[in-house]
Amino acid sequence: MTSREVTEELLERIGTDVGAEPGNRVNAVVETRGEFALRAADAADAAVAEGREVGPLHGVPMTVKECFNVAGMRTTWGVPAFAEYVAERDATVVERLGQAGAIIVGKSNVHTMLADFGQTANEIYGRTNNPADLTRTPGGSSGGGAAALAAGLSYLEYGSDLVGSIRLPAAYCGVYGLKPTAGLVPLDGFQVPGPPAVPNEFPNLSTIGPLARSAADLRTALRLTGGPEAPYSWKLRPARRERLADFRVGVVTDHPAAPVSSEVGDVLSDTIDRLGRSGAKIVEGWPEGVEPAEQAEAFGFQVGLFFTLHGGAPASASLVEVIEQERRRVAARMRWQQYFDDVDVFLCPTSFTTAFPHDDRPFEERTITTSYGEQRYDAQVFWIAHASLTGHPALSMPIGRTPSGLPVGGQVIGPWHEDDTAITFAELLAG
Known part of the structure; x- marks a missing residue:
């Protein structure tokens, strides 16, 4: 198919979802720029026809989280006060994706100020639903992007993760993040x-x-968007192993602080059994x-300090406590x-639960x-906290479904600056 055909088909699917009755909508993609996307698709097809050099994502339509600046599109963070704000320039990742040939067709929904790791809703765009069960959450705050991928409304997505906001939606929607x-x-x-x-960096x-439909797509996107600003450059470090049987895999399946539900635990245990049969070395604990x-x-x-730095309520901690x-x-x-x-990757649950019903309570x-x-609702944070605290790369991958059809996510944590080791493991485990 041509880029024009793929982009037209994607825009049509998004339009169908937008036009559906509220109870039948995923409501994942909340703003599109169809004319721009189709012009870009035509240009992409012309480049191929003329034999010009093209990028790794040439002509691929995709979405980005609503909180990223895209020139000419609104950036609201789901806040009514920002409803008419239009960005004048692209975020760095948006610019790099465009340089690689991607076509940003639209933006995916977020929770208000990205302030909920478990659900995605705001006063401007409403609530996003899980494609596997519209009565359930897609996770937050990148729930719109994960739901868009799972519903076939995007081919690739870029999100953000402070308190699991990539990994939890990926787990609940059955995609990679x-x-x-x-x-x-x-x-x-x-x-x-x-x-x-204040400076935006808080690395x-x-x-x-x-977020993507495969581990390989995660790798491609990371290679294209990672690294410092020009003139500096970087290169993704190669994976430690090339065969699943050669991996040394640490595993933990449960903890009293966030006990894993039986439906998640059963799928994770089956995955570890399959991993053991592959010949991989399993290291428990x-x-x-x-x-x-x-x-x-x-x-x-640390999350409390982050919000204080970014204008939240002053932390009550003393300097001694901070140190x-x-x-x-x-x-x-x-x-x-x-x-x-001594271990290549660490495998554990992404969350103790699968996608749960929408909850509007305080x-x-x-x-x-x-x-x-x-x-507890905030127990969702336990399993994602460790890689977030240390800064290690971590991804959520779909490892199966419950008997009722809900996706189950497994979290793969990798060594510092060896993101491709975690990605490659997930790719090989998926088979």
């Missing part, structure tokens, strides 16, 4: 409308990365010196990196029903 190594992808143009009051926590509940608590402290927490963060990174001297009142009873 990568939180790259901290600081690997520039954050320029990923900001609330208006000039930032210890805030990361942006791709957390890294030596890692106390997971303490690290999850430390991550929560101590920084020491804990660096020590955690060192312990995990030492662990990866944040602090929300709970999630599991096979063992009610669980």
Whole structure:
């Protein structure tokens, strides 16, 4: 198919979803630029016909999270006060994707100010639903992008991950999502409308990365968007292994701080059994010196500092506490990196649950029903916290479905700056 045909088909699917009754909509793509996309597709087809050199994503229509600046499109972060803000220039990742030939056809929905890791809704665009079950959440805050991929409304997506906002939606929607190594992808143009009051970089926590339908697409997107601004350059480090049987895989399937539901645990156990049959070396247990509940608590402290830095309520912590927490963060990174001297990747749940029903109760009142009873809403953060605290690359990949058809995600954490080791493992495990 030509780029024109693919782009027309994608825009038609998006239009069909937009025109559906509210109860039958995914509501994942919230703004499009159809005329621009079709002109770009025609130009892409002409370049191929004329034998010109083309990029790795030449003529591929895709979406980006609504919070990224795209010249000529609105950037609202789901906030009514920003409803008419139109970006004047592209974010760095948008620019790099365009240079690689991608066609940004539209933007995907976000939660208001990206402030919910479990759901995606705002007053401007409404709520995004999970394509597997429209009564359930797609996760947040990149729920629009994950749902768009799962529903066939995009071929590639770029999102952001502070508190699991790439990995949780990827798990709940059954697609792939990568939180790259901290600081690997520039954050320029990923900001609330208006000039930032402080530098936007906070590479210890805030990361942006791709969501896709395959691990290979994650790799392609990362290669095209990672690295510092010009004139500097970078190269994605090669994967440690080329065969699944050669991988040394750390595994953990459960923890009392966020007990894994039986439907998630069964799929993950089957995956580990299959991994063992492949010949891969299985290493059970957390890294030596890692106390997971303490690290999850430390991550929560760091998130509080992040929001203080970006204009939130002043942190009540003393300077002594901040210094101590920084020491804990660096020590955690060192312990995990030492662990990866002998282990190639670490496999665990992305979340203790599958996609759950929409919940409009106040944040602090929300709970999630599991096979063992009610669980705290914020327990979703536990399994994603460790890679976020240390800055290690981590991706969520679909590893199966429950008997009722809901996707189950497995999280793959890799060594610092060895994102392709995690990607390659996921690619080989998917077979």
